[in-house]
Amino acid sequence: MLYKFKSQEAADVIMLKPSAEEILKIIGKTPGPTGIVTAEQAPAAVAALKAExxxxxxxxxxxxxxxxxxxxxxxxxxxxxxxxxxxxxxxxAAPFIELLERSSAAGKDVVWGV
Structure with a gap:
């Protein structure tokens, strides 16, 4: 299975299931077929990934x-x-971190499975 992370601010990021689910767990999101990282949540998600x-x-x-x-x-x-x-x-995680940073700066959410 693939995860496709999308934002109106940057190009899509596509990951294989094991990598995507590991990253989602690190940022405190439950892996699943759909989800969202809001622009407000993105800085904390980036910090969690960088700390890990x-x-x-x-x-x-x-x-x-x-x-x-x-x-x-x-x-x-x-x-x-x-x-x-x-x-x-x-x-x-580098492409996902960049997606989160760009999206957050523009006030846009990152979604998957939508």
Missing amino acids: IAQREAHGQSQAAPTNAEEARAQAEKDQVAQQDLVSLRQR
């Missing part, structure tokens, strides 16, 4: 270096799993 991005990036960079072979092996396994998620939240 910063937290994830800080968490990824704050891991200490392994001190023994067992820890190194465990870290290598975690790194391999992390490589499967090659597109970061920052990259996935």
